[in-house]
Amino acid sequence: MARSTSGNGRARTARLRRVLGTPAGSSAAVLLGIVALLAIFAPILWSSDASAIDTSSILQGPSARHWVGTNGLGQDVFYQVLVASRLSVGLALAATGIGVACGLLLGTAPLIVGRRAGRFITSVINIAVAFPALLLALFFAIIFGIGAQGALLAIGFASAPAFARLVRTLSASVAGLDYIAAARIAGVSRFRLLTRHVLPNIGETLIVNATMAAGDALLSFAGLSFLGLGVQPPSYDWGQLLNNGLQGIYTRPAAAIAPGVAVVVAGLAFNLFGEALAAGLGVSPQNITAGVLGRLRGALAASAARAAAAEPPPSARTVPADSVLVVSNLEVAFPGGVHPVRGISFAVRRGEAVGVVGESGSGKSLTALAVSRLLERPARVSATEVTLLGRDVLAEAGRGRAAGAMSDRGLRRFLGTKAGLVFQDPMTSFNPVKRVGAQLAEVAAVHHGLSRRQAGARAVDRLRAVRIPRPEHRARQFPHELSGGMRQRAMIGMAVMGEPALVIADEPTTALDVTVQRQVLRLLKSIQADGDMALLFISHDITVVGQVCDRVLVMYAGKIVENLPVGQLTDASHPYTRALLAAVPSMETPRDRPLAVIPGRPADPANLPAGCAFAARCAFASDRCRAEDPPLVADLAGREVACWHVDAVLAGAPTAVAGAEALTADPESAGPAPISGEVA
């Protein structure tokens, strides 16, 4: 298959390197490697040494000849421990294999057999999981008879319910995804669905869990053999050696300790390697949803930090007359020389609504996160100035307290009360197991030192302020009981629990349909107007920004390319701004012509061209554009634009021109259509 040469193949090796690159990962791998080598080679090399009977030296303690002594037949226990590694590890792996195989059969059966039988199988699994695995193992060991084979089956079957449950949970979550639905619609058989779509997508998690289960199986075998239910003489595994050694524990402890150490080391090797795999592959054992909520976690961490900080606000410093937020030369960098935000400067005045627009990857959301200090490692944020109400919010705790810098706690507390945040998906921004009202109240209780009752009243008041009907009732509900629009209102309510001077809203309506979008926009706008509150509104839809904001910052490839009042959008001077405007279909778009699109793909922040980043997609681009990056230049009216061809753009046709034919126009001629049809 072409898979080995593919991106996925590359990604896989990269991930494997990540697993082995950590100290824990590499040492676990080395340990596991040693155990594996021993299991393969020890019986070949030392079998005769281990089985050599020497009646002249029976039951001896450790000596130079017999490192950990001898057993009742005068056999060397050290060699026996080494040789026993094959049987011990082999049995553990075989048992895990049985467990995984049964688990896969049982766990995937509900997908194959249809709904009713599937539900029955799921119930059976759930009941089986309720029994402790060791109890099951003992039960099966008695049924299957004493001996290595019986123990193997016993431990294998005993671990099956846990795997079945895991497979069932994982496959059920995968089976709910759209690509499975798409394959079903395409007529793909259930069996093929399972082998081609479900299993490959749950494989990693399963392997991680199987590795760790192998360690457990090893311990279980040692336990059964030690109890005399497992491996029977004359063959021996670690558990049996332990059993033998224990008889003389007071006189010759080494004979018991050696197999014990072997069990511990091998068990650790499996478990540590499993942990390292889990960490490196990004799956947490038993849980595949971890890592999905990266951004949310950032937000929650911040709100938790907000909640944790309960000191009174430090006294205010002099606030620049009119600006709520001042940002200058903000940069965000990721390791590997990727600069998604490249030195942007802007200010938001009191009560002003500023929109930030751009395509995905333009750096608009990162800007918002950086300003609210929600970016965590490995992102690096630097700026000559980021001040909220005159306070330096980028100050590192260690950078000293001079020049308005404050403690990290104080800073987060300050941000928590003076800046509110609204994210795209309110479902992931709320804690799903806490009542909406309680989540709002928490903010007030911590920040304003209100009593529980007062905080609750404030929460209800805020819910009413965001026009949620019957707020007392809604406050007692859980986030999932609210509709998407309701939740977004509640989120806005949370953002205005304090008396924020600035609300940062990152794509607050993108997940909502048009009717609800309008209600939420209206709400944001009215709260902003009533409270004399500044708004930083981030969106990819320039029409929506135009409806809500006073001023627009257009971002492309991490830079502001144009800054202008909303009212002047129709005569924007940057080709990109014009392209964005033309790309949104409206109720007036001519139906008989292709929609305007922006040709090509957004610039890749990891691989930016020299000169203007938009040049490759721009109908006006000249050699100068491809060589020199145009600076952001302000005109007399305060409008800013970064383009070498402003005059040509302004002289060119209005924004509504579109169509594939425009592509053929000479881009240098400042021809009729700055925005051209798509080259796919």
Next chain:
Amino acid sequence: MSELRFEQVTVRYGTGRHAHIAADGVDLVVPSGHVVGLVGESGSGKSTLARAAVGLVAPTAGKILLDGKPVPRRGRRPLQMVFQDPYASLDPRMTAGESIAEAIGRGAVAGRSARREEATRLTDLVGLPPGTVDRFPGELSGGQRQRVALARALAGRPDVIIADEITSALDVSTQGAVLNLVRELQRELSLSMLFISHNLAVVRYVADYVAVMYQGRIVEHGPAERVLLEPEQPYTRQLLAAVPRPGTRIDVTADGGDDERAAAVT
């Protein structure tokens, strides 16, 4: 060239006290070779109708007919669907080519290399660069993924395509390109199409007919021009008013009417 017809289709989720009627006696016709735009807010039952048509949910009552006959659920699938989120609708572990090839009818194209060729032809048809067949979804942009999803839907040589909010997860700049493509393909292949969206500006651009759905029922249905220019139902008017218009400002002082209505819905 086929006509898709919903007759009194009802879909109920759950039973007893927890029952929720997502579609309530829906009558709707997608005429052969035409595009019907289905609009309404989230939760109005649009997607339920789509899922019922392709057999992902079973209607509690009513019939879904293709050219007067029940939609076949075995063999060649004459109904194909394109999903909203191109990040969820492609298997991350299959190349674009494999995903498309999987949907090609076994009877139609036999042999591995022939299927691959067909997949390449389809990627070409949806305007993807050559070589896309060997790429994994992770290497493609949102717009490109949605094109792959379209190619997969076309691979089954369907008579009817159901497009469920196919542009709402895309950037505005990409949305236009995908809409252009959908319109071109529909005309070229004279497909019948049920185009679902909450964005009237988008529906207006592609649809010949518009059906408005509200609380599980079709409240208004007719030629696109008529419904969008002279809406009869207040709900349609409300939807129309909600479309953001360039150069307009959101009206803060507007009536709280629709807010109240939203409250009643939820």
